Amino acid sequence: xxxxxxxxxxxxxxxxxxxxxxxxxxxxxxxxxxxxxxxxxxxxxxxxxxxxxxxxxxxxxxxxxxxxxxxxxxxxxxxxxxxxxxxxxxxxxxxxxxxxxxxxxxxxxxxxxxxxxxxxxxxxxxxxxxxxxxxxxxxxxxxxxxxxxxxxxxxxxxxxxxxxxxxxxxxxxxxxxxxxxxxxxxxxxxxxxxxxxxxxxxxxxxxxxxxxxxxxxxxxxxxxxxxxxxxxxxxxxxxxxxxxxxxxxxxxxxxxxxxxxxxxxxxxxxxxxxxxxxxxxxxxxxxxxxxxxxxxxxxxxxxxxxxxxxxxxxxxxxxxxxxxxxxxxxxxxxx
Amino acid sequence: xxxxxxxxxxxxxxxxxxxxxxxxxxxxxxxxxxxxxxxxxxxxx
Numbered sequence: 001x002x003x004x005x006x007x008x009x010x011x012x013x014x015x016x017x018x019x020x021x022x023x024x025x026x027x028x029x030x031x032x033x034x035x036x037x038x039x040x041x042x043x044x045x046x047x048x049x050x051x052x053x054x055x056x057x058x059x060x061x062x063x064x065x066x067x068x069x070x071x072x073x074x075x076x077x078x079x080x081x082x083x084x085x086x087x088x089x090x091x092x093x094x095x096x097x098x099x100x101x102x103x104x105x106x107x108x109x110x111x112x113x114x115x116x117x118x119x120x121x122x123x124x125x126x127x128x129x130x131x132x133x134x135x136x137x138x139x140x141x142x143x144x145x146x147x148x149x150x151x152x153x154x155x156x157x158x159x160x161x162x163x164x165x166x167x168x169x170x171x172x173x174x175x176x177x178x179x180x181x182x183x184x185x186x187x188x189x190x191x192x193x194x195x196x197x198x199x200x201x202x203x204x205x206x207x208x209x210x211x212x213x214x215x216x217x218x219x220x221x222x223x224x225x226x227x228x229x230x231x232x233x234x235x236x237x238x239x240x241x242x243x244x245x246x247x248x249x250x251x252x253x254x255x256x257x258x259x260x261x262x263x264x265x266x267x268x269x270x271x272x273x274x275x276x277x278x279x280x281x282x283x284x285x286x287x288x289x290x291x292x293x294x295x296x297x298x299x300x301x302x303x304x305x306x307x308x309x310x311x312x313x314x315x316x317x318x319x320x321x322x323x324x325x326x327x328x329x330x331x332x333x334x335x
Numbered sequence: 336x337x338x339x340x341x342x343x344x345x346x347x348x349x350x351x352x353x354x355x356x357x358x359x360x361x362x363x364x365x366x367x368x369x370x371x372x373x374x375x376x377x378x379x380x
Contacts, residue, residue, distance in 0.1 A: 192371040266371055316374065331369010 008071035011155035015276025067287035078103035090286035112302035123275035125150035126206030130307030140254035149189035152246025154272035191247035209305030246271025264329035
């Protein structure tokens with residue numbers, strides 16, 4: 001039995017809370033946000049296993065917590081991660097923001113010294129996409145290239161983060177070095193229906209986590225599609241952005257036997273649902289609450305992506321059991 | 336008047352060409368055959 005501290009009660013946090021409550025070995029869920037109001041209202045409607053606390057990034061982690069899951073706006077992850085290191089408990093973040101992931105990366109040394117695992121990018125992509133890439137790698141003798149595309153965003157903070165990523169100068173991992181890339185316009189990526197084809201721009205977000213998982217690959221890229229527009233005439237106070245479909249496409253090229261071939265995985269789900277489920281399963285895995293799924297022992301303490309941290313097959317099986325199902329493309333892949 | 340009509344024609348052609356380029360993109364030829372199959376537990380292969 002374990003206690004999970006979930007920080008953030010936005011689009012992703014709410015979904016993660018539901019998933020954590022569906023995890024049998026979680027006997028206490030502590031919901032935290034900066035004002036405490038939304039956490040308290042969620043706790044009131046969720047039963048005796050849930051309690052609400054008001055927690056700022058400067059406050060210490062409450063006693064008795066076994067793992068921290070964070071679905072907070074960019075800029076706050078590293079502060080909560082520092083508190084987790086101080087408390088000696090593992091930490092999982094759903095942030096897909098490049099700066100937020102880099103800040104967690106800068107805590108690698110202190111986390112490693114404390115023997116604490118910081119899981120960065122536990123969402124749809126990065127996150128599930130890294131696990132799918134690792135799963136594809138298991139079927140290949142050698143991985144040459146990994147290309148990830150994502151459509152959709154979960155919540156207003158995520159929309160801003162995606163827009164910023166699409167504006168900033170992108171980088172790609174090419175033949176063992178980082179290479180700045182001049183924008184040449186979007187490229188069509190083909191996701192499973194009903195998302196279909198979307199224009200996707202090269203971004204930096206999540207590429208570092210791919211490099212950690214596939215340091216010998218010759219080319220690693222991440223692309224994001226344009227996030228959904230806020231509806232101009234929506235009813236005030238009603239959230240609509242997080243209801244949008246999200247999708248990820250993972251194309252892994254490598255060598256199997258004598259042949260060079262691609263493996264293409266895809267996933268579609270409401271973006272917030274997918275990110276919340278991945279965050280919940282990642283946090284439960286870090287706390288040792290998933291009997292079938294575990295943390296790879298070779299990863300050790302420090303900041304890692306899910307591609308390095310978890311065994312892909314049991315992790316994907318657990319996600320599928322919770323309704324987040326991946327698909328494989330069979331036929332002529334797009335090169 | 337003639338110059339104005341020519342200008343309109345040039346603008347129309349430019350909009351058409353721009354639209355085609357925008358719609359076409361530069362990558363992503365649609366898959367010609369095949370489709371997506373859901374991965375099933377426990378083997379996911």
